[in-house]
Amino acid sequence: MPQRIPLKKPAALLAVVVLAALAAHVWSGGGKTGADKPAAIRAVPVKVAVAQRGDLELSLKVNGYAEAYSTVTVQSRVSGQLQAIAFTPGGRVRKGEVIARIDPSLLQAQLDQARGNLARDQAQLANAKQVLRRYTPMVAKGYVAKTDYDGYKANVGVYAASVKADQAAVEMAQTQLGYAQIAAPVDSIAGAPLVYPGAQVAANSTDLVVLNQVRPIHLTFAVPESALDGIKAAGARRSLAVSVQVPGATTAPLQATLDFINNAVDSGTGTIQLKANYPNTDDRLTPGQFVQVTLPTARLHDVVSVPVTALQNSPNGSFVFVVDADGKAQQRMVNAGVSNSGRVVIEKGLAGGERVVTDGQMLLTNGTKVQVVEG
Template identity: 65%
Template sequence: MQRMSPKKIFLLIAVLVAVVVAVQWFRGGGRTSAKTPAAPATVPIKVADAHRGDLDLTLKVIGRAEAYSTVNVQARVSGQLQALMFTPGGHVKQGETIIRIDPSLLQAQLDQALGNLAKDEAQLQNAQTILKRYEPLLGKGYVAQSDYDTYKANEGVYAASVKADKAAVELARTQLSYAQIQAPFDSIAGAPLVYPGAQVTGNDTDIVVLNQIRPIHITFSVPETGLAGIKSAMDRGAVPVSGTIPGTKEAPFQAQLDFINNAVDTTTSTIQLKARYENSDDKLTPGQFVEVVLPTTRLANVVTVPVVALQNSPLGSFVFVLNADNTVQQRIVTAGPSSGSQIVIEKGLNGNERVVTDGQLLLVDGAHVRIVTGNG
């Protein structure tokens, strides 16, 4: 192969340099002035205020809805079940008649008691009339004392019989009233346990179960270690309890703690609590799972920031603090307990700072930033 001479190599290099210079000339529009240095890029962030104040620590547990009260309805008299006057699974009002027992036998017993009363009242009236007639004759000696005493005793016997008959009438009337059973409170009726035509035995046969769900209880257990904080919260007033139904996106509903059991379960080291929820919208059904959040210990005069503001590094936890000139400072902090979306900062913040809550991944100490709102 023939080797290129040094002169040809030099010419080839010169041509290439000329081409590169021409390309740069055309791309730059023929300008030879120096470029102006670019301004520092700003990072979009979201911020939140650090707060100083009291914070209630919370405890999150799983509980179940429980009927405020439950009644197994039984007949107070024996007889044939005549009618069920409620809709299974439907609401019943307090005092509303929901069950009827065949009243025929009970009505007959009442009629018999009324007849006995009428008969004895007539005999009493007759004895009183005779006694009144013989009283003036006794003083004149026309009636023997023994006969008068007999009439007097008869009056007492008939008077006692009338009292007994009146009691029997009241008993029969009361028994007849038991043939109609009223709901003891506003509730929801379950499925019938017996049906019309069946023979029921007084104070023995269960007919239907009524559950009171307005209000309703939420029953849950907490570790005994949290009991002192809960009692302290109750000493300050009503303790709010927040509840949510797992698997739904509904907003939490508010209940109120109204029961602490009188003993700790030694097998689980937990204690049972109950919260009252009005349940006017029938949100909860007995047996349903509920996520419960309730306050335990109150921390006084602490600094808190949103949990999302806290970041971690090999040097420890830190937050980015917004400066007045729209730069950020990376500040090492000591984090404490958290409650919901807030976390306590034990050291590193005074409570009057603004901290970055979104955009930290693009930040370094001293970076320039701009605040955005919403999804911007």
């Protein structure tokens, strides 16, 4: 005979199932708990900048190089044997400082000879004048023939002319002897010697050394001819400042002054050469060194500008995100103009003083809540 199953076990099993279902319902959010409330919307962190209204200086950045203000190739003005060099190669020399000497022996001998000729002719002139004074009274009395007297008088003129020629020869010889000491024509940096003591040099032919004047120094660069009118207009209003940056340098840019605009445009490149003057008292620049030159070309008055990083592009045009008083980003379509030195002119669509997003735009849509972060 079959045994009866007690009814208590199925009832207990059913109770366990109901409790499990209820727990799952509560766990999944079906219960009346705090999970019923929607999660708070998080603000997107962004960086902002203020749109500025005012004058904006447009500038042009080009590559250039430092060039010696003047370069002098020194030659001897007299022939002779090079006796000594009196400069340190690569060192600084002062204007008027002796930098080389030519053996003066032959030049001194020529001066002595010229002085001897002068002394001889001066003595002959003195004698001729004495003879003329002696016979002048006798001519009137008929004791001396007129032709003889005229000869005495002519001798005075001949010796006087010889003395003048001798004096010129002495001055020439003295000048030539002075040329035996060669002086620097400008404050400059000396290059390597091109000849050495013992070498025979020819007057106005043999190169001795090259001197570069580097205080001040020129910065040479070329700009497109299209920028020429703006540069001339800016230069007419004031002395045109030029900013110079040495590649790789961590110091502040150097400040130079534009002082030369070439008189013709290069038809092959469509550019024109300009030069700026830098005092170089700190010897920062060396001839031949490459630099980056920035110079103003025009000035825009009362314009609105923002950092170029604020400007975004879409198929419908350019836009920026403006942060409103409620801390929300509003997409604003704008008309962008010229850009310069990291800023772009906004011709339409933005007013001065408004805050625009410069970093974090990729996470924004129109009306997104934002949180402004520094840095």
